[in-house]
Every structure is written in structure tokens, then in C-alpha cells.
Amino acid sequence: MGRYSFPLVLFFAITLVIIVLSNMGLAEGVLGSHVRLVYFHGGWAWTALLGFLLAAAIGLVGLLGRQRTHQAWSVAIGQASNIFWLRYLPLSLWTIQMKWHGNFLQELRGRVNFQFAIIGVLLQWAITLMDRPLWGSILNPSYFLTLSWTLIPTEQIMHPGSPITTSRSITILCFFASLLVLCLLAGWFLTNWFRTLSLNPQ
Numbered sequence: 160m161g162r163y164s165f166p167l168v169l170f171f172a173i174t175l176v177i178i179v180l181s182n183m184g185l186a187e188g189v190l191g192s193h194v195r196l197v198y199f200h201g202g203w204a205w206t207a208l209l210g211f212l213l214a215a216a217i218g219l220v221g222l223l224g225r226q227r228t229h230q231a232w233s234v235a236i237g238q239a240s241n242i243f244w245l246r247y248l249p250l251s252l253w254t255i256q257m258k259w260h261g262n263f264l265q266e267l268r269g270r271v272n273f274q275f276a277i278i279g280v281l282l283q284w285a286i287t288l289m290d291r292p293l294w295g296s297i298l299n300p301s302y303f304l305t306l307s308w309t310l311i312p313t314e315q316i317m318h319p320g321s322p323i324t325t326s327r328s329i330t331i332l333c334f335f336a337s338l339l340v341l342c343l344l345a346g347w348f349l350t351n352w353f354r355t356l357s358l359n360p361q
Contacts, residue, residue, distance in 0.1 A: 166352040173345040177202065177338060198335055200250030202342040203243050210240025210346055215303035218296035230292035235354040237286070237299045239346055241279040248276055268313045275306050 181199040214236040221229030251269065282302055286295045 164352070166348040166355060170345050170348040170352065173341055173348065177341050177345065180338060180341070196250065196253060198338055200247055200253075201335065202338045203247040203250060205339055206342040206346045207240045207243035207247055209343065210236055210243060210350075211299070211303045211306065214240060214295075215300035218299040222293070222296035222300075227292060230296045231357060232350075232354065233299050234286055234292050234295035235350045235357065237295060237302075238283050238353045239350040241276075241283050242349060243342075243346060244272075244276055244279055248272060268310065271309055271313050275302075275309070278302070 177199065181196075181202075214233045217229050217236065218233035220226065221231075221233055251272070279302065282298055286298060
């Protein structure tokens, strides 16, 4: 792929930095040292969710304004966000196993996340096969709305809702915010790679 692979190289480089920083993170009162796993998988999950939101918003702009560029960016953002969602799932499974010795699929929200991961893969595959960005502008908003509608009222059984964002430690909050920024930056480079692939198909 030559120079077209540069955004992907940056994505993996930033991911490596995130892994190293996560392992250096401070312990937390509820999760103890296991919070380091939460730093990583929490940043990945929030990046995926924010990406789905952005893909939906840009897709709607492209759909209503009939702007093909916005439609194409919606497709690329949706693809990148789906990768983050898929990588978040095994991290979540590992976190639940390490801290609560439970099964990821015993958690109702875990089952919902897994189901939507499968739906997301099929959806992005279909959008790619159809090779029409317009479909991304239609399906990405539908996917995000359905995911939000299903996920928000779904209760969590085995672990607290958000031990980091509810923490009283400014240091922990700032550390997680920094990791989230890095995750978003990694997501941006992955999105750019998908967009480059669409412009320069091999």
C-alpha cells in the first residue's frame, strides 16, 4: 500500500502508547489495580460510541444535503468505530473475568454489546459491498439510534456503571481523559486509512 498505509502505522503506534500508559495508571478505590484494564477498554468503548454518533451525524448531513463527501466520511467513520467496538469486547470480557470471575455473556449489557458487534460487522460489510456511500448515510444513523435505544436502559449486573467518571480523584479523571483523547486520535488515523482505501482501492 506504500504511503497509503501511513495512517494505519500511526494508529498502531498510538495504540501501543495507550497500552503502555494504561499499565502505568493509578489504582482506584472500587476496582483497585484492575482499573488499568478499565482505562483501556473504557477509552476504546467511548471512542467507538462517539464514532458511531459522529458517523450518524455526518451521514445525516450528507443525506439531507446530498453531499457525497460527507456520505463517504460517514462510511469511513462507521468502519473505524466498528473496529474499536470489536476490540472493546474482548477487553471487557477480560476485565469482567479478572475482577469478578464472571462470564462476559452473563452480563445483560455484554450480550447486547456482542449482538450489536455482529450487526455492525454485517452492516459495514453490506455498505462496503454496495459501494454506495449513500447507504452509509442511511444505515449509520439507524444503527446508532437502535444501539442507543437498546443500550441506555440495559442494566449492568456485575460491575458499577462508571467507576472512573464517578471517581472523586481529579488525577484519575484527568488521566482517563488523556487516554480518551489518545484513543480518539487513534480513531482519527484509522478513519483516515479507511477513507484513503476508498479513494485508492487496490
